[in-house]
Amino acid sequence: MRVMVLVKATKDSEAGLMPSTELLEAMGKFNEELVKAGIMLAGDGLKPSSRGKRVAFDGPARTVIDGPFAETHELVAGFWIWDVKDMDEAVEWVRRCPNPMPGPSEIEIRPLYEMADFAEALTPELADLHDRTRQQSAGR
Amino acid sequence: MTEARHAIETVFRIERVRLIGSLARLVRDLDQAEELAQDALVAALAEWPERGIPERPGAWLLATARRRAIDGFRRRRMLARRHAEIGWDLRLAGEAGPEGIEAALDDDLGDERLGLIFAACHPLLPPEARVALTLRLIGGLTVDEIARAFLATEAAIAQRIVRAKRLLGRAGIRYEVPRGAEREERLPSVLEVIYLIFNESYAASAGEDLIRPALCAEARRLGRILSGLLPDEPEVCGLLALMELQASRLAARTAPDGAPVPLTEQNRARWDRLLIRRGLAALERAEALGGADGPYALQAALAACHARAARAEETDWRRIAALYDRLRESMPSPVVELNRAIAHSMAFGPEAGLALLEGIERTPALRAYAPLRAAKGDFLFRAGRLAEARIWFDEAADLSRNAREKAFLRKRAADCCG
Numbered sequence: 410m411r412v413m414v415l416v417k418a419t420k421d422s423e424a425g426l427m428p429s430t431e432l433l434e435a436m437g438k439f440n441e442e443l444v445k446a447g448i449m450l451a452g453d454g455l456k457p458s459s460r461g462k463r464v465a466f467d468g469p470a471r472t473v474i475d476g477p478f479a480e481t482h483e484l485v486a487g488f489w490i491w492d493v494k495d496m497d498e499a500v501e502w503v504r505r506c507p508n509p510m511p512g513p514s515e516i517e518i519r520p521l522y523e524m525a526d527f528a529e530a531l532t533p534e535l536a537d538l539h540d541r542t543r544q545q546s547a548g549r
Numbered sequence: 550m551t552e553a554r555h556a557i558e559t560v561f562r563i564e565r566v567r568l569i570g571s572l573a574r575l576v577r578d579l580d581q582a583e584e585l586a587q588d589a590l591v592a593a594l595a596e597w598p599e600r601g602i603p604e605r606p607g608a609w610l611l612a613t614a615r616r617r618a619i620d621g622f623r624r625r626r627m628l629a630r631r632h633a634e635i636g637w638d639l640r641l642a643g644e645a646g647p648e649g650i651e652a653a654l655d656d657d658l659g660d661e662r663l664g665l666i667f668a669a670c671h672p673l674l675p676p677e678a679r680v681a682l683t684l685r686l687i688g689g690l691t692v693d694e695i696a697r698a699f700l701a702t703e704a705a706i707a708q709r710i711v712r713a714k715r716l717l718g719r720a721g722i723r724y725e726v727p728r729g730a731e732r733e734e735r736l737p738s739v740l741e742v743i744y745l746i747f748n749e750s751y752a753a754s755a756g757e758d759l760i761r762p763a764l765c766a767e768a769r770r771l772g773r774i775l776s777g778l779l780p781d782e783p784e785v786c787g788l789l790a791l792m793e794l795q796a797s798r799l800a801a802r803t804a805p806d807g808a809p810v811p812l813t814e815q816n817r818a819r820w821d822r823l824l825i826r827r828g829l830a831a832l833e834r835a836e837a838l839g840g841a842d843g844p845y846a847l848q849a850a851l852a853a854c855h856a857r858a859a860r861a862e863e864t865d866w867r868r869i870a871a872l873y874d875r876l877r878e879s880m881p882s883p884v885v886e887l888n889r890a891i892a893h894s895m896a897f898g899p900e901a902g903l904a905l906l907e908g909i910e911r912t913p914a915l916r917a918y919a920p921l922r923a924a925k926g927d928f929l930f931r932a933g934r935l936a937e938a939r940i941w942f943d944e945a946a947d948l949s950r951n952a953r954e955k956a957f958l959r960k961r962a963a964d965c966c967g
Contacts, residue, residue, distance in 0.1 A: 441777075444773075444777040445660070445662070445774065445777040445778055446563070446774065446777070447770040447771070447772075447773035447774035447777060448770075448773075449773075449777075450823060450827065451823060451826075451827075490823065492766070492769075492770065492773075494562075497555065497556070497559040498559055498562065498563065500559075501556070501559045501560055501563055502563070
């Protein structure tokens with residue numbers, strides 16, 4: 410199964426404080442372990458929300474909002490995508506992660522939807538739509 | 550309490566391969582290594598719930614297992630001494646006593662996981678034994694799971710694993726990572742095992758058994774582990790690229806009713822972009838390492854041509870034809886020849902395909918091969934030679950053992966009369 414591992418933002422990450430050499434080194438080692446364990450699919454760090462934008466939706470209306478955004482602990486400072494056997498394995502690997510921030514911080518693990526999750530939701534109508542799309546693309 | 554047990558078992562699952570790899574180096578016996586690892590788990594289950602999980606649980610497990618191994622050696626050595634007094638051979642105690650163990654650990658033998666992978670895939674084992682042992686030892690699959698995946702009985706798989714372990718034991722395998730020429734010689738066997746596991750799951754039709762997707766995931770995990778441990782081997786990158794690219798189409802290759810969807814008709818929006826990106830990156834790495842002409846890298850390059858095409862019509866068939874020209878050099882096989890003919894027909898027209906078929910259609914391996922006849926039917930059809938095409942489609946349908954494919958070929962034959 411795939412999980413997204415979200416490193417939550419803190420005041421420090423939002424301030425654009427760069428990680429220390431020690432942390433970079435520890436994180437590098439941790440990433441290497443993830444690769445050698447065969448679970449790492451992707452991952453990156455995010456710049457502070459002051460560099461980000463949001464698009465708010467309300468019916469047909471779209472409003473663009475510039476960062477920074479206030480609710481720091483709800484923001485994301487980095488992510489990984491891992492391929493693990495189950496949530497327990499993901500939790501154990503996160504336990505081994507060096508604290509990504511100078512102060513207290515939090516990492517959240519969220520499973521991704523998989524093919525099998527949609528199999529149950531795939532109604533006959535949807536299946537039919539899928540078939541028609543397929544025929545159209547085949548007939549092009 | 551059960552929650553603690555759960556957490557400990559997860560730690561053990563993560564550390565298992567490393568632990569067994571290290572222990573196998575000490576005791577040179579897989580059964581004993583597995584037993585010692587299991588003993589360490591039992592010790593952890595007794596101690597950790599009260600003291601908490603140690604900071605470096607892997608090191609704790611290994612230290613515990615090693616202590617037991619050394620105790621075992623001492624016991625056996627004392628026993629051997631007593632036996633020696635009554636005329637038994639002292640050598641029974643083995644060449645590696647406790648001192649040997651310490652020395653062995655200081656040597657640079659390469660990653661212990663890698664040593665175990667190379668042992669499980671040792672060329673002296675028959676291929677099906679390598680597959681079973683790799684899934685059991687490295688993948689941690691149960692004998693029952695392996696049996697279900699390969700439609701074999703549990704007893705047969707268990708027997709295969711027992712025999713494989715015995716063979717490795719008798720050969721005195723050291724569970725080290727082979728280097729230089731020896732690595733070059735043994736790496737293809739490792740790659741072959743992983744690709745066999747991948748194909749076993751990928752080639753089967755979906756929904757047959759839940760174990761199949763698990764097997765496919767396991768093969769890719771093995772490929773990723775291997776490329777993490779051997780990042781500079783071009784064919785390791787090539788194999789990983791091939792598996793990631795092929796797996797990127799998993800969601801699109803079967804219709805909701807279970808029917809297979811041919812590559813050119815797949816809904817490409819359902820292809821997994823993350824896997825494509827990873828596959829292309831691994832392929833780039835294989836090529837950068839000078840491995841562009843390796844059989845796995847070439848097959849990955851073929852898969853990449855499809856992955857790069859946003860629509861089937863945008864497929865670069867000339868490049869595919871050129872890649873098949875190279876693949877037949879590094880991996881000669883009748884099926885590659887057939888695929889090469891198909892690629893040439895797509896790139897240069899049906900006559901080009903027909904010309905290439907002429908050279909191979911009498912190959913014994915292809916004479917009764919339905920896809921060859923279907924391809925010839927298709928080339929003739931596209932060349933406007935409908936009466937001839939019909940004969941070949943019908944013959945292909947007669948030869949096909951797959952009901953869906955049979956029906957499809959009959960329909961194509963009927964279309965020739967339209």
